[in-house]
Amino acid sequence: MVVAILIMLVVLAVIVSYLCLLFLRSRNMTGWVSDSVAAWQADELDVNDHFDVHMIDGRLGDLADFPVDAGGTYSPDEIGQVWNEVVSFERGAAENITVSAVSAAGKFRRSAASSATPEEA
Numbered sequence: 001m002v003v004a005i006l007i008m009l010v011v012l013a014v015i016v017s018y019l020c021l022l023f024l025r026s027r028n029m030t031g032w033v034s035d036s037v038a039a040w041q042a043d044e045l046d047v048n049d050h051f052d053v054h055m056i057d058g059r060l061g062d063l064a065d066f067p068v069d070a071g072g073t074y075s076p077d078e079i080g081q082v083w084n085e086v087v088s089f090e091r092g093a094a095e096n097i098t099v100s101a102v103s104a105a106g107k108f109r110r111s112a113a114s115s116a117t118p119e120e121a
Helices: 002-026 030-041 060-065 076-115
Strands: none
Touching: none
């Protein structure tokens, strides 16, 4: 019963998504885009910068010394260590999932085999 309800909800979600896509595709966006391109080509767009640009000339190697807030980025030396940690975590997670799936499949197989009895004539 629950499975049938879930299947119906999935079907309903697919239908609603399809109808939303049809609605979005039917809206005419070409007018806005063509007006914007025409204004850009005629140089009528307002391009006043409302922000200040601060630029410092330097070498490309200076980017490695760029001050960053702690915790959000990694230095080039730390990337290898972080990569190894991520790979080992993923391998451990994959092994746990595999063990659980094999165990569940074995239990299902045993319960299916024990419940299947030969028909008596």
